[in-house]
Amino acid sequence: MAVTNRRADFEATLTRTAEARGREAGAALERASLWRDAVHRFSRNRAAVVAAFAFLAMLVFVIFVPIFSNEDPYAVDFSQSFLSPSLAHPFGTDEFGRDLFVRTALGGRISIGIGFAATFAIMIVGILYGSISGFAGGWVDNGLMRFLDALYGLPYLPFAIITLAIFGTTNFYTMVVALTVASWFTTARVMRGQIITLKENDYVRAANALGARWYRILFRHLLPNTLGVILIFVFLELPGVVLGEAFLSFLGMGVEPPKASWGTLAQDGYTSYLAHPYIIVIPSLCISWLILSAFFIADGLRDALDPRTRQNF
């Protein structure tokens, strides 16, 4: 048949052609690492890059302003009270005459500090719980997840408030604990989901089939992949935690004075905002700044680390 004859001809020249082609093709490929790829993709997302800079700018502000400022954030001077924003006092002064520029920066240290600490704690608890549940599987997993489902029934703010009431006082640590206790559920569930997906993943099975031990699987295979998700989650949880702290502070349960967070500054401003709105507007906008930048960074990370899950904010 005609086709068979042509096949024989074709085969004869195949090796020659293939060799020539192969030499050409081999040259081009460069080994790109996962992270470098991700960084590249991240930098293509303009919103994320802008947000990253904004976030950094915020960090610079809270870290360096108190160091370089000449104002004493705790000095009370009633002759200076309630000055509107000006060159001398970019954010104005409060009712005690304290410079709000410095106080806002200091407040930022506390708010962001609580934010990161609580997020970190939530990650730890969530990862532990989720990993145990995911790895164990079976009825342990079932039971732990049911328990978690039940916990969703607890209202967030009352729960946090009750926790603070148990401690009796609010400082950095009690606030972190209260926020963590009220918010770890979602992370636990997501982590468990991650562990389960990865556990069932083919390349883990392959590693298993090759006789790798569980800790090797965990560290070489599971964790690097989960790391990306964890990073994204940090920037997703951070705004929620900071907002939670702000709410609690606004309701009067924030850190004790004279220390202040953005939330307590807002609460301070609340008593006199009708006449001096800037006192409440400024710390609130700082919170917004953090929320927005964290959100767009998380979006960019999501794109960068796994373009398949692309959503349009």
Added chain:
Amino acid sequence: MLKFIVRRVAWTIPVLLLVILMTFLMMRLIKGNPFQVTERPVPPAIQANLERQFHLDQPWYMQYVYYVKGVFTANLGPSLQQRDRDVNDIIKEHFPVSLKLGGLAMLFAIVVGIPLGIIAALKQNTPIDYFVMAIVNAGYALPNFLIATLLIYFFAVKWGAHTPFPTNGWAGWESWILPMIALGHAPMTVLARIVRGSMLETLQADYIRTAKAKGLRWRRVVGLHVLRNSLIPAVTAAGPLLGYLIAGSFIVETIFGIPGIGRYFIISVASRDYSVTMGITVLLSIIIIVANLVVDILYGFLDPRTRDVRT
């Protein structure tokens, strides 16, 4: 389907018991809580009432049982601070207010948020999309205490005496507008985002291409095929939205001076009226659990696939 519903409903009981247990245990850790016999700054008349109500002579697990019984018989005990008033009375007085506010805020979120999300999705990557999403994202980031105070500032201070929306007092429908916006704007932004994302995803779907290839009018393609598939995920957001509403209500009620249970919760904590604190927490938990139940069942109705997969 029925099996699914029954199972789901049955599941709420243990969840509720667990939640009450956790609240109960946590409350016991607070100094001056109603379940301790020692160091209570409570007048003796109330003390006697408490001992009777909460069975303080019994071990803690029995106290818990009695409390649960109380929950199911709608008897949450007496107030620690206010004579002659039960937790029930307080709740009866303040809860309807919160319910109304929350309902209005939810309505606002739905009526404004969903259309915004739809518009943004249909006009993706056009200036309309960017504009809408800019507003939405900004709204999401601004804390509701800022929105509330700014609203009051503009309508009360700047506008003066003839403001269309009064900010104190509780008369007439006008006074509900500003609190509704303050409370509802965060859920509104969440809904808008979800709807937009969901619609964008649906618009890419193969079955939408099929619908177009069938020659259906675009109106129908969007109105039926796209919307039905896009709005279903929005329903699942109802749970977290409720959380936003509850947390937000604490703040908004406080700022606007609305006599709801959110505000009362804060008052009860501040005045150490812990039986009220406990009662309100349990009430809110019940609401959350029931709401989640309703959402789950609703989702089962809306998405035909879930009806057959799970029982």
Added chain:
Amino acid sequence: MALLEVNDLHTFFKTRAGEVRAVDGISFEVEAGTMLGIVGESGCGKSVTMLSLMGLVMPPGRVVEGSAMFQGRDLLKLSQKQLEDVRGHEIGMIFQDPMTSLNPTLTIGTQLTETLRRHLDMNRKEARKRAVELLEEVHIPNAERRLDDYPHRYSGGMRQRVMIAIAISCNPKLLIADEPTTALDVTVQAGVLDLLHELRSLHDMSVIIITHDMGVVAETANDIIVMYAGQVVEHAPALDLFDNPEHPYTEALLAALPQVEGEGMREGRLLSIPGRPPDLIAPPPACRFAPRCMYAGHDNCATVPPDLREIRPGHWVRSVHPASERAAEPVGAP
């Protein structure tokens, strides 16, 4: 007068890297009552061609040039509203993946009747009755009851049949089937193809079937077009194409078919065509297949783009070295 006459169609996609010339000068005709097979590897532009005809190309793609005369009108010049009237009514289309091509939240019945009511102005009862008939025509058992089922209750093969039912429901003159069997098991494939064949003669419908599997068109198509890199490289009646392929690409495709038994049977590696399809943003200036062609020489192959010419009556090829003009031995590898 052919049912469909496509002339010099160009469809490009604007991307950040450049403009992708996905369809770069396609022309063909489909006569009434015949089946045309379009064959080619992934990315050669066969699906985009069909989507262009139906006006379903999504941005950043757009039809840049060309005409598609169908029943006296140029499809490419119609407004969206006019196209909506044509789609589903005059031209039906079925797609590759039956698992995702049906709306999961609407019943099969709704998805069938909505087309009928849209184009044929039927009322609810009439449409339902016709829908049952259609399901029976595509051999779905228990049609009446299954009308109220949701798509997830149907298997892949059954869903594809439903898609076919929807596509032919308004008696279109032309049915376009884009890889209708690719996502199905081999055993189910045969059933679907038979069904298409049966319906074609029953309804006197023309069919364009797109596939990358030569075997699918071997038995049923009247004419076959072979596409490569956005262009037609060979166009011939089916028998002639299989017996006497002219273009080196066609030959390679046929040679790559695994022969499991019979005289052509071989053991050892499967043959494949070395190299990859060209970048369509900057395609090779002359013959697009030249980089992978074993007959390509240092002559016109690299400098002059070959035109589609009629090497025999009814048999067109776009090549500098078609089989019947070649010397006895291949020219050799570059």
